[in-house]
Amino acid sequence: MPTSFLPYEPNQTFLLPPSPSEWLPENHLVYFVMEIIDRLDLQKFYTRYDGDGRRNQPFDPALLVKVLVYAYATGVFSSRKITRKLYEDVAFRVVGAGHFPAHRTICDFRLRHLAELKELFVQVVRLAKELGLVKLGTIALDGTKIKANASKHKAMSYGRMQEQEQKLKEEIEQLLERARITDAQEDAQSGSDQTEKELPAELQRREGRLAKIQAAKARLEQRQAEADREAGRHPDDQQRRGDGAGRPFKRPFGEPEKKAQDNFTDPESRIMKMGTAFEQCYNAQAAVDGESQLIVASELTDNAADSGELVPMIEAVNSTVGHLPQRALADSGYRSERAFAELEDKGVEGLVALGREGKDRPAIDPEQYPASARMAERLATAEGQAHYRRRKAIVEPVFGWVKHVLGFRQFSLRGLTKVKGEWSLVCLALNVRRLQVLQT
Numbered sequence: 001m002p003t004s005f006l007p008y009e010p011n012q013t014f015l016l017p018p019s020p021s022e023w024l025p026e027n028h029l030v031y032f033v034m035e036i037i038d039r040l041d042l043q044k045f046y047t048r049y050d051g052d053g054r055r056n057q058p059f060d061p062a063l064l065v066k067v068l069v070y071a072y073a074t075g076v077f078s079s080r081k082i083t084r085k086l087y088e089d090v091a092f093r094v095v096g097a098g099h100f101p102a103h104r105t106i107c108d109f110r111l112r113h114l115a116e117l118k119e120l121f122v123q124v125v126r127l128a129k130e131l132g133l134v135k136l137g138t139i140a141l142d143g144t145k146i147k148a149n150a151s152k153h154k155a156m157s158y159g160r161m162q163e164q165e166q167k168l169k170e171e172i173e174q175l176l177e178r179a180r181i182t183d184a185q186e187d188a189q190s191g192s193d194q195t196e197k198e199l200p201a202e203l204q205r206r207e208g209r210l211a212k213i214q215a216a217k218a219r220l221e222q223r224q225a226e227a228d229r230e231a232g233r234h235p236d237d238q239q240r241r242g243d244g245a246g247r248p249f250k251r252p253f254g255e256p257e258k259k260a261q262d263n264f265t266d267p268e269s270r271i272m273k274m275g276t277a278f279e280q281c282y283n284a285q286a287a288v289d290g291e292s293q294l295i296v297a298s299e300l301t302d303n304a305a306d307s308g309e310l311v312p313m314i315e316a317v318n319s320t321v322g323h324l325p326q327r328a329l330a331d332s333g334y335r336s337e338r339a340f341a342e343l344e345d346k347g348v349e350g351l352v353a354l355g356r357e358g359k360d361r362p363a364i365d366p367e368q369y370p371a372s373a374r375m376a377e378r379l380a381t382a383e384g385q386a387h388y389r390r391r392k393a394i395v396e397p398v399f400g401w402v403k404h405v406l407g408f409r410q411f412s413l414r415g416l417t418k419v420k421g422e423w424s425l426v427c428l429a430l431n432v433r434r435l436q437v438l439q440t
Contacts, residue, residue, distance in 0.1 A: 020094045030091040032436045033070045037062065040123045044116045059101050064109045065120070066095050072429035075407040079107040111413070114421025121428040122320050125296050128431070129321055133438055136321055138290035138387065140395035141313050141330040143306045144402070145281040147410040148269030148419070152280050155271065159258030161217045168210040175203045216262040225254035266414040272304040282411065284423050287313050288395045290329075294434055295398060296321055298427040300420045306333035310352070311342045324348055329391040332356060340371035351378060351388045401430060 024030065045061035070091070071082045083103040085092040101109075110117075128134045156164070225235075239248045251257070263269055263280055272281035283304055287297040297316035301309065310330060318324050324346055332353040343350040354364070354376055366373035378384040402408050406426065413422050 020097070023090050023094060027440065028091065029073060029433065029436060030070055030095050033073060033432055034066055034095060036124065036127075036432055036435065037066050037069060037120075039127065040120055042120075044119065045113060048112070059099060059105065059109075061109075061113075063095075063097070063099055064101065064106065065113075065117075067092070067101070067106065068110060068117070068425065069120075069429050069432060070095050072406065072408075072425055073433050075405075077408065077412050079103040079110070079412075082106050110422075110425075111418065114418060114424070117428065118421060118424040121298065121424045121431070124428060124431050124435070125294065125320050126322070128292065128294055128435060128438075131439075133292045133435070134289050134294060134296060134321060135291045136289060136296070136317070136323065136325040138327045138329065138390065138394070139287050139296060139317060139325045140290060140391045141285070141287050141310065141328060141334060142391075142395040142399065143283050143285045143309065143333070144399045145272045145274045145279070145304070146284050146408070146423075147274070148263075148266045148280040148282055149411050149414045150263050150265035150269050150280040152263075152271060152278065154265045155261045155263040155280065156213070156216065157258060158217065158220050158256045158260045158262075161213050161220075161262075165210065165213050165217065168206050168213070172203065172206050172210065175206070179203070212264055216264060216267065219267055220256045220260050220262050221254050224256040224260070228253050268302055268414075268416040268419075270302050270304060282416075282419050282423075285309055285313055286395065286398060286427065287317050287328075288398050290390065290394050292434070292438060293394060293398060294431050294438075295427045298424055300416075300423045302416055306330075307336050307339075310334040310336060310339040310350075314343065314346065314348060327351065327387060329388055329394070331391065335372075337369050337372050340375050344371060344374070349378070350375060351384055351391075353388070354379065398430070401433075402426060405433075406430060 042062055042065060045065060049058060049061075067082065067086070071077070071085070074091075076082055076085055080103040082092075083101070083106065086096045086100050087093075125134065233249075233253055235253045237249070237253060261271055266280065269280040269282060271278050272283065274281060281304075283301045283306070285297075285299040285301070285306070286295050288294070289296050297313055297320050299309065299313060299316055310328075314324065314328060325348060327349040328343065328351070330350075330352045332355055334352050335354055340350060340352070352375060354372065364373045364376050379388060406429065408426050411419050411422055413419055
């Protein structure tokens with residue numbers, strides 16, 4: 001007897017419209033995202049539309065917030081890809097509820113509401129605290145380098161800028177001289193009443209390139225001047241202070257080193273080491289709760305070093321959650337005598353490595369570095385070692401989830417302020433995913 005197959009009629013229409021709630025299992029992430037967002041205060045997203053009086057109805061901000069959070073929680077970061085998912089992906093169609101905002105609408109909404117999305121991150125952490133998931137007995141800090149939306153091949157060193165600036169000026173002068181000779185010859189033949197022609201394409205290209213190089217050169221000089229002022233220098237100094245016989249400075253005030261670089265695509269990003277290669281990056285920071293592995297504070301800098309971020313991250317935790325942690329764990333990249341002393345003043349027990357793990361380190365002079373000496377004493381105890389060993393298991397999996405589960409390895413936005421907002425959105429999305437796991 002012939003095999004009987006289940007009916008298959010791809011062109012069959014529905015007699016009654018299906019319910020979206022039947023398309024996915026009840027425990028699907030998209031329903032959890034929608035539930036969490038509905039519990040948050042979104043009033044600031046609506047404030048921009050108060051008294052607007054526009055005739056066309058804009059999309060509900062709640063819709064766009066849910067779409068963005070779900071998109072980032074599932075590894076979709078491009079506004080164009082999000083728009084395509086709203087048509088093709090069942091879960092996105094559930095959260096979109098029959099709406100299909102264009103990619104420009106999604107992109108503009110994200111850019112306009114970066115500050116409000118940062119506040120949603122804070123609200124989710126506080127919600128987790130109310131649910132008893134965030135204890136803040138122990139937190140672990142760490143940073144990771146994430147590629148900027150810029151290529152390292154679009155960067156140039158200060159020394160190279162000086163060479164190119166001079167070369168372009170000479171080429172522009174040569175082209176202008178050629179143009180003057182040509183104009184004089186044409187005037188002699190046709191008269192001087194000819195309409196002025198546009199600049200030759202070669203000249204326009206070189207002048208545009210020169211303007212970009214001069215702008216990048218000025219940025220480097222401004223940054224160097226700020227660094228010199230912080231170091232105690234002033235514009236008129238020529239030699240080091242001392243007994244009057246100080247040696248002259250290697251460079252004038254505000255002059256960068258020849259190897260200092262600036263990027264033309266995203267000038268606020270910096271060259272940083274990632275594994276074995278150097279890339280245009282930002283340094284993303286996270287403080288992670290030891291019990292729930294939720295991110296309780298997120299920051300981002302354009303400095304590759306972590307040494308100045310220990311106290312700011314502790315203060316960010318206090319600002320987000322409302323109180324300081326009992327204990328903070330961090331690797332040797334956060335080592336700083338001044339930061340250790342500030343932690344003690346705040347009543348936070350710090351356990352920060354003083355050197356590379358497994359390597360012998362020289363003895364610390366308690367007279368010169370008293371806070372570091374006390375840190376070494378805490379790390380030498382069995383209790384201190386037991387606490388510090390938890391650091392890797394608390395914070396490093398979180399960055400693994402960011403890069404391997406979400407797949408977030410490069411920022412979509414450019415500029416320090418915008419990138420900070422996007423990093424907050426990434427941390428918000430990851431916390432929502434983590435909350436679902438903790439509550440099941």
